[in-house]
Amino acid sequence: MAGIAVLVFFYGSAVFCTIAGLMMIVRYIRAPLHLHWELYRGSSIYELPEWRTKQHPGFSTQLKAIIWDILSLREYYQRNRPFWYFLFSFHFGLYLLILWHVWLFVAAGTMPGAKPVWGIVWGHTATALVFVGSVGILTKRILNKDLRLYYPPIHYAKWVFVIVALAGGFYAVFFYFGGDSASVLAYVNHQLAFELESKLRAPGATSAHLLIVAPWLIYLPFSHIMKLFLRYYHQLRWDHKPNLTGSDVEKQVIELLNKRVSWSAPHIQSGQKWGEVAVSLPNKTEAGVD
Amino acid sequence: MARRRLGDISQYPDEQLSNLSAGDLLPLPHPCGRADNITPIKPLTEEQKRKYECSLDGVCAVGITKPWSKEEQDRLIESFLNGLRKLLSRENNWTFWQQLVLTLEACSRCQTCNDACPIYLASGKQEIYRPTYRAEVLRRLVNRYLKKGGRILPKLRGNDVELSWAAIARLAELAYRCTMCRRCASWCPLGVDNGLITHELRKLFSQEMGIAAKELHELGTVQQLKVGASTGITPKAFMGIVRFMEDEIEERTGKRIKIPVDKEGADILLVHNSGEYLSWLENPEAFAIIFEAAGLSWTLSSELGGYEATNYGVWYDDIQLARIALKQSEIARKLGVKKIVVGECGHSHKALIVIADRVFTEETYVPRESCLPLLEDLVCNRKLELDPSKNDFPVTLHDPCNIVRLMGIIEPQRKILRKICPQFREMEPHGVDNYCCGGGSGFAIMSAMNFPDWRAAIAGRMKLKQILDVFKDVIDPGVKKYVGAPCSNCKGQLRDLFSYYQVWEQCGLLYGGLVELIVNAMVDIKKPFIEWEWR
Secondary structure (H helix, E strand, O other): OHHHHHHHHHHHHHHHHHHHHHHHHHHHHOOOOOOOOOOOOOOOHHHOOOHHHOOOOOHHHHHHHHHHHHHHOHHHHHHOHHHHHHHHHHHHHHHHHHHHHHHHHHHHHHOOOOOOHHHHHHHHHHHHHHHHHHHHHHHHHHHOHHHHHOOOOHHHHHHHHHHHHHHHHHHHHHHHOOOOHHHHHHHHHHHHOOOHHHHHOOOHHHHHHHHHHHHHHHHHHHOHHHHHHHHHHOOOOOOOOOOOOOOHHHHHHHHHHOOEOOOOOOOOOOOOEHHHHHHOOOOOOOOOOO | OOOOOHHHHHOOOOOOOOOOOHHHOOOOOOOHHHHHHOOOOOOOOHHHHHHEOOOOOOOOOOOOEOOOOHHHHHHHHHHHHHHHHHHOOOOOOOOOHHHHHHHHHHOOOOOHHHHHOHHHHHOOOOHHHOHHHHHHHHHHHHHHHOOOOOOOOHHHHOOOOOOOHHHHHHHHHHOOOOOOOOHHHHHOOOOOOHHHHHHHHHHHHHHHHOOOOOOOHHHHHHHHHHHOOOOOOOHHHHHHHHHHHHHHHHHHHOOOOOOOEOOOOOOEEEEOOOHHHHHOOHHHHHHHHHHHHOOOOEEEOOOOOOOOOOOHHHHOOHHHHHHHHHHHHHHHHHHOOOEEEEOOOHHHHHHHHHHHHHHOOOOOOOOEEEHHHHHHHHHHOOOOOEOHHHHOOOEEEOOOOOOOOOOOOOHHHHHHHHHHOOOEEOOOOOHHHOOOOOOHHHHHHOOOOOHHHHHHHHHOHHHHHHHHHHOHHHOOOOOOEEEEOOOHHHHHHHHHHHHHOOHHHHHOEEEEOOHHHHHHOEOOOOOOOOOOOOO
8 A cells, every 4th residue: 555655645745846946948949038037146247348248157157156055055145044054954965965966876886785883873973963944044034023924824735744743764774774875775776666566565674764845846846946047057057148130139129029018007009019019109098197 | 102013014004103213223432422302304294194104114215105995005015015926926027036046045044144134233123123124014915915924823934914005105105215235134143134025025015016216216317317417417408518518627637538429339337426526526527537637438429318326126126127228238339338437436336337237138239337346457557647645545445335345346446545545444334245325226315204314313323323433543624534435325425414414524534435545646637636525
């Protein structure tokens, strides 16, 4: 019974997570070109005469900043240090935990019979970091007036789920598998083998853990860290491409100016194309002027 | 009593959500602290209260008349909902859809941005001015009324703000309690932009419901497109001003300059905020003196709209923004100039050079640049003969948000001041971390009912504190001091702020542009260009 539940809910949630994540990415990729609205952290090319002809920061510069920002959450470090301690612990631990799971799958297939102690230390350290982070964040969310203010009640459940999932994972590794990396790898190896029998007769400890992880996987595509990735990959920070004659940007602008305007205020000639409305002037009545 | 719950915005239509009192406000340094003993904001008259929606905080910026019937209220609520749908549609709101969706979806409610907001801090942390407040109200309305299943378990999911006319009227006013300085956005680790929420709310009200601050729409963009300038200056009046400038330059400097107007094929079309022609004529005069001394090929335009850099559309209406930007480029193309250079006007820097970049096509495109790199080149590469000792008085620099944080032009103005002002000192914080003057997003020109009081007492308070702090060692009015503000609207706000707190009388503080300091340092101009007189 537990095995069937795992098959349906865990693998179902993993598939959902992948599909929903991809749909979110596609949704942002297909977003229409928007007007320039960036913010600057320092000097930009607008400080230079003939800025249109100058080079903007290259992709490698952006990539370095992205990786550093996401790994260190440095903006929280600079702006909200008390919150950063727990956020950093949670997110850094989570990355380690995700990598640990990847390692489990790789090692289970490539290191049969191996018994690396560091593998278990890695898993427990990551679990401890995520645990400290999530308990800290949950506590601050409950006790701090500002953090509590607009936080929807349902979001507290998210942190409870994380904590319970961690406890389940820790129980499975430390107690069920006795903290033995070889046993954990052997279990993962069975999962990789796609043997339906072993999945249907899955142990209670791992089944319970996976079932608790399932809702969290469903939530993951809608998480804030996902939005952080999208923020960078979708040019909200580095959208410097000037609109030069003959450029891709100009082609997209021409397309957008052909869209129909449907706003209803009197000064807008609703129904016409954007490009037409933008060069026509409203008369006195249309402008909403008495 | 002050209402703190988010849901209260849709309740208690006859009560004010927030009551401002002098004791709540951020204390000001000597000698302006004394002004706090008086009521900071003049109450509205009974007649105004009867006629206009003012239940947000007792202040009226937009002046929305109260609906006369239940049917009218229902129509307005339906209109608001339609606007909200359009705001969230890629087709109707391609201009800002992506940023808006990110802001609505990504906020983690960590409140990190709160301490970045000068209005929230200056007001003594009034809940309704919290930068996340209006965004959270909008987010909850979107989640409840536009998303499938939004009304299921609303309290548990945080979708508990109900739509009512009271909420809409308060949101309309609330959209005019933020200067869109976007300091909160630059603080947000997730890129959430609560300044954009202000922009989008104003847009919804303007583009769907026809509600906007009169000074921005009727007297602003509509007048500019019709008459030629938001100040009402017509082409004929403009030519008269140019002649007057030539005479005044001769009087002040002994030099007779022929200011080029409508010169075809010039390298530069220089555009100023037309407010300069009305209130600070010395600014365009200083530009003319500098450009002539440097031997630049430049011109002004006398065509309808060609002598006006402002584009108030950037603060409330994408269509009006595009109309004005396209008009400006059309005039430049007709003159055959190589580029438009924007004078000391912050919002038109951002509007014309950056934001409107994506409404131009091959038929309408014209290169656009800031005046600051050009001035830096002239000053720092010794293309003008300058004597810094002529500016030997304490000077500080006010950074217009649109030029620094929103455009990344930080250093040219500083290089100029370091070169020509021996007593130049920086306010803290400055550059991209600057505080808004309190006149941003159109506030500097908005003067309905008791709004000017709010603007001086709340919106400009942090800036005034910064200015007083930076000059605290020379605060005596006997020592003349200068706040350089390369932005027309910032100057308008500083003028009102200094008047409100009698800063000139109490501290000897004058404000002005950057080019006036350059001309004041020019060796061949014998008489001081800066006149230490309050105007």
